[in-house]
Amino acid sequence: GNGLICYNPGNSVDNAGDDKWKRYLAGRGNGNLSSSNVLCIAKDKNGILWIGTDRGVNVIQCSNQVFNQGCEAIQPIIQADQFAGLLFQDEMVQSIAVDGANRKWVATRNGVWLVSAEGDKVIHHFNAANSPLPDDDVRQLAINPATGEVFMATFKGIVSYRSTATEGGTTNENVLVFPNPVPPDYQGSIAIRGLVNNATVKIAEPNGRLVFQTRALGGQAIWNGKNYKGQAVASGIYLVLVRDEGGQEKIATKIVITRGR
Incomplete structure (x- = not known):
């Protein structure tokens, strides 16, 4: 894979002299991705970039400094039972969606996972055995922000799940x-x-x-x-x-x- 390219055209798209760009690849000093094969990307409500690769999830927390040499990706540590490990290590992460509570929905070849806003806890895991998913290989996710409904696309069809989180409003006038x-x-x-x-x-x-x-x-x-x-x-x-x-x-x-x- 060719990694992830961050690009800023500057003040004018016609003037290449003020352009900024940086490529994030695997390996420390090169962007520190777990893999250069980037499959998806999502920006959460705190401006943090969540990057799906064929070897798990990476996070760029310094998204306002992505062009700086010192800004590199990290892999979140997730707690499962009594064990801790890297988030979706060696999983092929094909789609990431952020819901109204800033939680992350992650599509893999082994179903869909819902993790906490920080990515340190698993909340749900849906697969063909425990849910109406027609196939474990989920390719795309989309969320209706008004209702919280999460749409999951596979080669065998689309299903949806009514989540408990919706997009917050600006007032409490239309409850x-x-x-x-x-x-x-x-x-x-x-x-x-x-x-x-x-x-x-x-x-x-x-x-x-x-x-x-x-x-x-x-x-x-x-x-x-x-x-x-x-x-x-x-x-x-x-x-x-x-x-x-x-x-x-x-x-x-x-x-x-x-x-x-």
Whole structure:
């Protein structure tokens, strides 16, 4: 492979004199990629570059200094059970997508992996044996930022998975709850969307008694309809209070719970 080329045309595309470029290859001093065969690249919400190769994932944390000689890629260390290792070492990483919570979805020949924002923990692993994926060899990923739906493309077809993270909004003025009202005997998750990024979400009774609290993944929070004791809440109206990162808290919407007899 020919590695990764970073290029800046400068102030004018017609003037080659102010152009900047640097090639990242395998080996320390050359860019420090795990392999020069680069298959995909994604930029996360912190401006960090995530590079997929035929020998794992590489990260360029100094993306604002990519043309400097000292800026080189690293391989994140991932914790799995009691062991730690390089992220997707020797895996062919074919596509990387970043969701609303800055987590990374990684497509390989052995299925799709969801890892934490820092890339140090595995959250999910989907393959043909444990999910509707038609094939382990996943070639491309795409995410709908509004719904959090992750699309996975294989040679045998496309499937999607409704993730818990969506893109955060700029205000809490358009919060949507689904389902709402919550029907009797409903056992699934209740999604609260349209939140500001990483908001703190509280579910409370009209008298102010706190029932549940969580933090949004990007612009979406999930409630299982239970209180802190793990008990299903009774029928009634519940307030959704949202606090943004600036500390401002407000009632964003209400949830109606209906229980069967």
